[in-house]
Every structure is written in C-alpha cells, then in structure tokens.
Amino acid sequence: MVKPFVTCHILSALDGKISGDYFKSSLAQHASEKYGEIRKNLSADAWLFGTTTVKEFLNNRKSYLDDKVPVVSEEDFVAKNSLNFYFVSVDTVGELGWSSGIYRKEGRPDAHIIVILLESTSNEYKAFLRKIGISYITAGKSKLDCNLALEKLNQLFNIKKLLICGGGQINWTFLEQNTIDQLSVVLAPVSDGRIDTPSIFEQSNQYTSRPTIKEFEFENLNVLGEGAVLLNYKVINE
Structure with missing residues (x-):
C-alpha cells in the first residue's frame, strides 16, 4: 500500500522542550514565526x-x-x-x-x-x-x-505529504514504528530549564511497544536569524 511522505516538523528550545515558559521570550517568538513560515512552505496535504x-x-x-x-x-x-x-x-x-x-x-x-x-x-x-x-x-x-x-x-x-507536529508522544510513536521519513526542527535559542514539559520525542505507555534507539542522518542546516536555526535530518528506518 502507498503511504504519504512524512515529515516531523517541530519547534524546540535548545534543551529539546517543545512547550513551556520559554515561549514568552522574543527570541522564541521569532523562531515560532519562522517555524510557521517553513510549515506553510512545506506544502503538506x-x-x-x-x-x-x-x-x-x-x-x-x-x-x-x-x-x-x-x-x-x-x-x-x-x-x-x-x-x-x-x-x-x-x-x-x-x-x-x-x-x-x-x-x-x-x-x-x-x-x-x-x-x-x-x-x-x-x-x-x-x-x-x-x-x-x-x-x-x-x-x-x-x-x-x-x-x-x-x-x-x-x-x-x-x-501524499503529511506533517507530524507534536506532541512528543505521538512524534515518538510514529518514529518508533518507522513511519517518519524526515525530521525538521526549528531550534529557538532559549531554555527555561523546566523538567515537567514535553520533549521532541517521548515514550508513552499508551503507544510505545518496546524501548528502542532511533538514528538520523544529517542533511542540512539553515540560519533563520536572531539565533534560530533549522535542522533537517533523514530518519534511518529499519
């Protein structure tokens, strides 16, 4: 059966967190705007x-x-x-x-x-x-x-083209099952140090079948201004 091309497109702080107080920062707001522009330009269905x-x-x-x-x-x-x-x-x-x-x-x-x-x-x-x-x-x-x-x-x-945009548990579930083709991460140059907020990838008792390690192949990096960068990786699937 045919499946869509799947990109996991995520906005993250430098500590890998995808939500939290850091969004109040002007630097995070700039990164968020760039994230939205990139998401639109990816032209997913x-x-x-x-x-x-x-x-x-x-x-x-x-x-x-x-x-x-x-x-x-x-x-x-x-x-x-x-x-x-x-x-x-x-x-x-x-x-x-x-x-x-x-x-x-x-x-x-x-x-x-x-x-x-x-x-x-x-x-x-x-x-x-x-x-x-x-x-x-x-x-x-x-x-x-x-x-x-x-x-x-x-x-x-x-x-034919799908973006997975969070949260961390659903990102990991699709990644673990070898269904994500590409990872697109906009990094904001901020952190709030919290430990009670979700990360880019998180295992879930509801979804996760087994502990595993996933690897990625670096593709490119784009500078987005005000300290933000876009990182693109190809997912190495089994």
Whole structure:
C-alpha cells in the first residue's frame, strides 16, 4: 500500500522542550514565526497532532456522548467535505470535544478534521463524530498501528505529504514504528530549564511497544536569524 511522505516538523528550545515558559521570550517568538513560515512552505496535504496537543487547541473541551445511539458501521467514515486540506488528530480513547467537522484558527487554512481511532474506541464516540461531520479511520485493535493509519490516509483522502507536529508522544510513536521519513526542527535559542514539559520525542505507555534507539542522518542546516536555526535530518528506518 502507498503511504504519504512524512515529515516531523517541530519547534524546540535548545534543551529539546517543545512547550513551556520559554515561549514568552522574543527570541522564541521569532523562531515560532519562522517555524510557521517553513510549515506553510512545506506544502503538506495534512497536519497531524496527538491527543494532548489537540486538547490544548480545544481548551480541554469535553465530548458529550449519547449512550443510546444505534450501533454504527465498523467501517471507516468519510464525511462530506469540500476542502482539500486536512487536520488529523490521534484520539485512541475517544475524548476530544469537537464542535464541527472543520478546524479553523487564525493564520491557518481551514481544514477538514480526520480522527484516528482504535477498533476498541466506543460506538458512542464514533456516532458523535459522524453526527458533526468528522471523518475517522481505525488503525489497530488496542495499540495504534501507524503504518495502517498512513495507508488509509492516502487511500481514503489522497494525502501524499503529511506533517507530524507534536506532541512528543505521538512524534515518538510514529518514529518508533518507522513511519517518519524526515525530521525538521526549528531550534529557538532559549531554555527555561523546566523538567515537567514535553520533549521532541517521548515514550508513552499508551503507544510505545518496546524501548528502542532511533538514528538520523544529517542533511542540512539553515540560519533563520536572531539565533534560530533549522535542522533537517533523514530518519534511518529499519
């Protein structure tokens, strides 16, 4: 099966942290602007985010499920959609409180929402997504199958180029399963020293199958001004 070309595109502090107080720095803001410009220029068909990151986007809004809905089809669901750009969210538990099938945020293109679920995700949540016009695919029974997810994104939505943009656990999960082709890191010349914030890659009890080591091949470095740099690496996959 054909899969998209996958780039993990991340903004990080010098200590590898991808969120934290350092974003208040003017140097971090400059790096963030450059990160956004690069993300746009990468011209992907879709951006993918993990559950924790999307919770922040949605201000931790909860989903309200109807436990009396009829049983829906076990097949993947492709909602009606006129957009050609996609916002992909991994939500294996089925907890994100969406309000419509389109993701809108100032400075970003409108995007049709696709949610990646597990076969074990509840019928109530699948019915909730169908009701508000959100597409979804299932990828794995009890553990996320990243290869299957990517195959379905290509087959059902013609996604040929995908950016994975955090958080650290979903970055690592796709990396661990040998599904990321390229790493693109914008480094901001800042650090806040915190130990309770996520890093670029983090193992997760929910997703990680086994401890492993991943290697990268350096491709190039671009200076972005005000101390920020862009690092590009090819991922060495098994």
